[in-house]
Amino acid sequence: MTHLTAFNISVDFPLYHAESRSLKKTLIGHASSRFARDQRSRPVVQALRNISFSLRSGDRLGLIGSNGSGKTTLLRALSGIYQPTVGSLSMEGRLTSLLDPGQGMNPDLTGRENIRLRGQYLGLARPEIDRLEADVEDFSELAQFLDLPVRNYSSGMVVRLAFAMATAFPPEILLMDEWILAGDAAFMEKAKDRVEGMVRHAEVLVLASHSASILVEWCNRLLWLDGGQIRADGPPMKILADYLPPQQYEELVAAHGETGSSRRLPRKD
Numbered sequence: 001m002t003h004l005t006a007f008n009i010s011v012d013f014p015l016y017h018a019e020s021r022s023l024k025k026t027l028i029g030h031a032s033s034r035f036a037r038d039q040r041s042r043p044v045v046q047a048l049r050n051i052s053f054s055l056r057s058g059d060r061l062g063l064i065g066s067n068g069s070g071k072t073t074l075l076r077a078l079s080g081i082y083q084p085t086v087g088s089l090s091m092e093g094r095l096t097s098l099l100d101p102g103q104g105m106n107p108d109l110t111g112r113e114n115i116r117l118r119g120q121y122l123g124l125a126r127p128e129i130d131r132l133e134a135d136v137e138d139f140s141e142l143a144q145f146l147d148l149p150v151r152n153y154s155s156g157m158v159v160r161l162a163f164a165m166a167t168a169f170p171p172e173i174l175l176m177d178e179w180i181l182a183g184d185a186a187f188m189e190k191a192k193d194r195v196e197g198m199v200r201h202a203e204v205l206v207l208a209s210h211s212a213s214i215l216v217e218w219c220n221r222l223l224w225l226d227g228g229q230i231r232a233d234g235p236p237m238k239i240l241a242d243y244l245p246p247q248q249y250e251e252l253v254a255a256h257g258e259t260g261s262s263r264r265l266p267r268k269d
């Protein structure tokens with residue numbers, strides 16, 4: 001049974017050059033905030049503090065919070081890029097993360113070689129790898145660029161390739177950062193349909209976004225992060241009522257209704 005559980009996760013980042021004068025001033029100025037010292041007295045930034053939650057099949061968790069509140073750090077900890085300083089994770093299910101466009105790609109290989117390598121990594125048989133290649137080729141619209149090394153791509157082309165590869169097989173646990181929701185308008189229109197299809201099939205979704213309407217449409221639970229800690233956890237509209245300025249909240253209610261359910265993706269039951 002697919003699940004993803006975080007047990008009291010904290011993530012600290014060590015601060016290098018912490019002896020410089022300007023950094024000392026910063027540390028003193030933020031004495032009560034997120035700067036602290038670890039067990040060996042080295043200065044650290046407390047990026048996440050005591051995060052706990054449990055997600056099961058059908059749960060779609062949105063992460064909201066101001067810049068620097070810890071959304072990206074939490075996604076990276078869930079995907080295994082960062083090791084929690086304390087706490088632990090438990091998960092069951094095939095995980096796909098759409099966190100950084102170039103993640104998991106070899107820039108010296110061509111797009112096509114990267115696709116086939118991904119297929120091998122996923123343990124696919126040759127005919128499935130052929131299908132993956134055809135699907136990504138068609139969806140990414142990269143045409144002859146697929147035969148050039150990825151390091152020759154524009155950043156938008158890397159997004160196209162990464163997106164097409166990551167969404168070719170619906171995962172059981174999907175972690176997404178909002179870079180995927182921005183970019184070339186025509187491609188994103190197409191991408192949105194594909195993401196929606198994927199989100200419908202994903203057992204568990206965790207999505208960080210600053211867009212209230214995306215969160216209301218895609219998620220059935222929100223975690224509001226503030227200074228690396230959970231400030232609130234609950235149904236999307238309830239959390240957004242406190243999080244958004246009143247006028248923005250009223251506009252959201254006008255567009256999505258009081259419960260926000262008018263356009264929400266159905267649960268996969």
Ligand SMILES: Nc1ncnc2c1ncn2[C@@H]1O[C@H](COP(=O)(O)OP(=O)(O)OP(=O)(O)O)[C@@H](O)[C@H]1O
Pocket residue numbers: 013014034045046047065066067068069070071072073074
């Ligand atoms: N590699 C790092 N080294 C040191 N500090 C970091 C590192 N990554 C993040 N931080 C710090 O951790 C905190 C949380 O950052 P994070 O990027 O997770 O926030 P966020 O909510 O994703 O912000 P945004 O909405 O701007 O993307 C911030 O104080 C940030 O400065």
